[in-house]
Amino acid sequence: MHQKIRKAIIPAAGFGTRMLPATKSIPKELLTIVDRPLLDYIVAEAFASGIEHVIIVTGRMKGAIEDHFDHAFELDVSLRNAGKLPLAERIAQDTPAAGTISFVRQQQARGLGHAVWTARHIVGDEPFAVLLPDMLMVADRPCLKSMVDLYERHGDNVIAVERCAPEDAHKFGIVSLRPTADGPVVTGLVEKPAPGTAPSNLFISGRYILQPEIFALLERQAPGAGGEVQLTDAMLALLETQAIRPFEFCGLTFDCGVPAGFVTANLHMAAARTDLAPHIGAAMDALYPRGGMSELPVTHASGHPG
Known part of the structure; x- marks a missing residue:
């Protein structure tokens, strides 16, 4: 019997520079996918996969993340007084129970590996999951749940991978594999290999189950690409x-x-969503009646029509 995966780390301390200026004052993890913050989907995936305790790594200017997962007493009272009971109940049900979410600060932007390392004392000496909050992964069965199932069969480290076009492999972190009688195992990790040199077309896609020994490796890990402590370097070790x-x-x-x-x-x-799909389809038909995205107006990078 392998030790249960009870805890998950979600690194959410980054500046979100690729989404500026939206992220100048709003954490990128709280930008909404329809009417729900992106981070909500990631936390929900963790809990749906059997995780009991989520650890969110934050940084300066990320206090709104903690507020989002707290009980909003004034909002709850206001909604109930206004007769909006279904909405009040939905928000209450979506708020994690006390003690199921912790927050830790990454005080310096030193990379993904360092962010994971900052949660070491909360995780302790047990295997844990890591979910990258940028990557929204949609399936009938949560990606992490399927990874937990694989872990429970073997007890090893597990990483999620996806296939890309071979000619695009140089854009990603690529794994090399070796077949065994008990299923494939990873033999190497290559970050953005030179075109034509990738050992496979399987790239790492943002979900991990790791043994606690990774923390000691991260503590000794020298800065890698970009001058940051890279999780993939520690995984190679x-x-x-x-x-x-x-x-x-x-x-x-x-x-x-x-x-x-x-x-x-x-x-x-x-x-x-059944409540939105008809409106989305009708709006797209009205905006682009000839049925092509080529009808979109040309815009500059700022998003203003050019």
Whole structure:
């Protein structure tokens, strides 16, 4: 029997520079996908996968994240007094129970590996999950839940991977694999390999289950790409003593840390809702009656028509 995956780290301390100016005053993790903050979806995935305690790593100017997951007493009273009981109940149900979410500050922007390391004392000596908040992963079964199932069969480290076009492999962190009688295992991790040199077309896509030994490796890890402490560098060191297994995610993934992915996620999630889909379809038909996105007006990078 393997130790249960009870805790998950969500690194949310970044500046969100790819989404400026929207993120100048709003944490990128609280930008909304339809009518729900992006981070809500990630936290919901964690809890739906059996996680009991979520640890969100924040930084300066991210206090709104803590407020969002707190009980809003004044709002609750106001909604109930206004007779908006269903909305009040929905918000109450979506608010995590006391003690199920903790927050820790990453006081310096030193990379993903350092952000994970800052949560070490809360995680303790047990395996844990990591969910990147930019990556909205949509499937009938939560990606992390499927990874937990794989972990419970083998007890190793697990990373989510997805397939890309081989010619695009140089844009991603790519894994190399070795088949075994007990399923494939990871043999290497290459960050943005030179075109034509990638060992596969499977890229790391933002979900991890890691053994606690990674913390000691991160503590000793020298800065890597970008002068930051990289989680993948520590995982390479972990490979020397522990197995890492891939879970191939075949759902839909939206990189909401960039405008194109963020807008696409909004369109998809809106179209998937029965209360919104007819309105979305009618609006698109009215705006672009000839049925092509080529009808969109040309814009500058600022978003203003040119």
